Amino acid sequence: MAEESADKLIEKVARLKSKLILKSIAVGIFSSLMVILYRIMLTKADSIREYALHMYNSNHLYIFLILFLVVINSLIIKKFVKTEPMISGSGIPQIKGVILRQIDYNPIKAIYKKLIGGFLAILNGLSLGREGPSVQIGATVGMYFSRKLELTKMEEKYLITAGASAGLAAAFNAPLAAVIFSLEELHKNFSPMVLLTSMIAAIVSDFISKTVFGLKPVFNFQLSSTIPLKYYPFLILLGFVTGILGVYFNKSLLKSTQVFKKIENRILISSLIGVVLLLTIPDVLGGGHDLVIKTSKVNITLKQILIILVIKFAFTMISYASSAPGGIFLPMLALGALIGKAFYSGIFIFFDTNNTYMVNFITLGMVGYFVAIVRAPITGIVLITEMVGTLNHFLELSLVSFVSYITAELLNEEPIYESLLERILESSGGLRNLIRxxxxxxxxxxxxxxxxxxxxxxxxxxxxxxxxxxxxxxxxxxxxxxxxxxxxxxxxxxxxxxxxxxxxxxxxxxxxxxxxxx
Structure with a gap:
């Protein structure tokens, strides 16, 4: 493309808005369809894994078939990651890199390998989520549209961000949080054009997703009335605790990826650990959606909560460090829910013997932990609000979020996606770009x-x-x-x-x- 003058660029920007509306709708539709397919695949993977456990319990000889399939799956995932390294892990750092023009990859190969690789990773039981991959899949759909239509790099950025919003909206049924995530995390700046394109794509995607999966929120909790103001010192304490533990999560994840990078068969090793956990404590496998629901409904002792928390945390570190396709969004929410319940069981239970506010604290644990790790407080508040389907607890969520955010900031730890992007650029030499x-x-x-x-x-x-x-x-x-x-x-x-x-x-x-x- 010939060098463009400032006048031509300004004129082109003025014409962009009407054209981008239609393109954002198209990106929202196709991103949603791809993410819906991904969600269905992962749900099927969870069902197959549960069926495998049932077969093992009926006849222990099935362990050999399970091990054989796990090995085959691991080899396929390894092959996919080797041929397209940008599908490994969450996908959110990669999209940040694409927007900054520091990373590039083949859209078609990335989409199908992310879909299949993510399915196989969950089938193997790895503690990985669907949300990061959904963001990458949606953003990659936007990238593909842009390049197919030979759009400018400026238009491509808008459609990539629109696709990312559509992907997160379809993954969580949370369109508003998806838009705020695009502004707060991907761009870290308010832009009317980003807001417009992201909002259109997210709304379209959310409509299609809810048509398939229904109108219920992702976590259909029965929250009690709001927590009385006299108990707010406990919320401040919970924010402080989740802030510290969130920083520890970031440090541990970066350390584990550094250590596991030296291991050749890390995907297979992680998957074999998953087999052991399948036979002993299957609740810690997969993203953690069912674990969050179970945590909110089943009464277990503080000791049992802490055991599950430690094992889920450790296996999440191992799973992400394996480089298999899959994110940390849902696992971190599951860990936050366990932290909230452990906090409630250890402290607040002395003031509330009827478990009145137990589910509230599970929800508050999720938002505090998310904010400390990602460092996106507005996204965290809106995301959890949409996921639980009520606005009645906005003040509680806000208090825990900002205490957690301030705590993490004072501990001077980088947000996780910033750190992971730096690692990706270091490993690739920062040369994967198309900058002219x-x-x-x-x-x-x-x-x-x-x-x-x-x-x-x-x-x-x-x-x-x-x-x-x-x-x-x-x-x-x-x-x-x-x-x-x-x-x-x-x-x-x-x-x-x-x-x-x-x-x-x-x-x-x-x-x-x-x-x-x-």
């Missing part, structure tokens, strides 16, 4: 209240080299920039830069546009 050094592109930055860019003239700030402000949107007004224009909170800047420096410049400018002036 002299190709121009536009980036969007939103100025926050009290930031370094709030209240200063354009000429009063040292902009990164190669950056040119070409447009300022202030409400419904379009302002032509010049050195005397004073920037204000809420302004959306369109900045022309090269693809080579776009990622670096955007990170630097987002920091300046959001960090509070000292």
């Amino acid at each position: 050094p002299h190709q121009k592109t536009l980036i969007e930055i939103t100025i926050s209240t009290g930031s370094e860019l709030d209240g200063i003239k354009i000429k009063g700030f040292k902009w990164p080299e190669g950056c040119l402000i070409v447009s300022i949107r202030r409400g419904n007004k379009e302002i032509i920039p010049n050195g005397e224009v004073v920037l204000h909170a809420g302004d959306i800047l369109s900045i022309l830069t090269t693809e080579e420096s776009a990622s670096k410049n955007k990170r630097e400018l987002i920091k300046k546009a959001t960090s509070v002036k000292e």
Whole structure:
């Protein structure tokens, strides 16, 4: 593509909105269909695994057939990961890398290998979730559409993000959380175009998903009335506990991936451990959806909860470190539910002998643990709210979320997806990209209240080299920039830069546009 002028790029952006609406609808439809297929496959994998356990209990000789199938499955997964490394693990770090133009892969190969590899990993019982892969599958559908239609890289970013939102919406029946996740985690910046495309794709995807799976929330809990304010000190304590344990999760996951990377047959070893757990404590296998439901309904002792918690945690570390396709979203929620129940059983039970607030604390444990690990508090609050199907506990969720978030931030641990992306780039040398050094592109930055860019003239700030402000949107007004224009909170800047420096410049400018002036 020939180098484009700033005027042509601005004109193209103005025409994008109407065109992207239709494309986002298409991406939402096809992303949803692919994720629905994936959910059905994983449900079938859980059923097959339960049937295998039933057959073993009726005749122990079936163990040889189980072992044979586990070995075959492991070899297939290993082959898939070797031929397309970007399908390993969650998929969310890979999509972040694609958006930053630091990672690239073949969309068709990635989709079918992620589908089959994820199915086989759950069939083997690995403690992995469907949500990260669903995000990658949806985003990859957006990538495929963009390249098939030969769209610009700017349009491709929007459709990739729209596909990611559609994937998460279909996986969790949580469209609003999917959109916020795209803004808060994938882009880490508010963009009206990202909001528009993501919202359209997520709503379309959620409608199709609910048509297939029904209208019930993912976790159909029967939560009690809201927790009395006099017990809120316990919520602060729970937020502190989940913050510390979330940081430990991140450190452990990174350490385990580093250790297991040196083991040649790590997928097979992890799967064989899964066979042992299938015969002894099958509740810890798979993503953990049924474990969360069981945790909310079955009364077990604190000792039993802690045993399941430790084993589920350890097996999640082993499963993810194996590099098999599968995410940590659902396993971390299952662990958070166990932490919430353990906390309630160990402390709060002395003040509530009727277990009135037990399910509340399971839910609060999930949101606190998620926020500490991912460092996306708004996403966590909205996600859990949509998953349990009630807004009555918003204050409780918010309190635990932000205490957990602050605790994790004070412990100075990077969010898990940021760390995993760094590992991927290190292992690939950071060379898997399609950046054309002299190709121009536009980036969007939103100025926050009290930031370094709030209240200063354009000429009063040292902009990164190669950056040119070409447009300022202030409400419904379009302002032509010049050195005397004073920037204000809420302004959306369109900045022309090269693809080579776009990622670096955007990170630097987002920091300046959001960090509070000292």
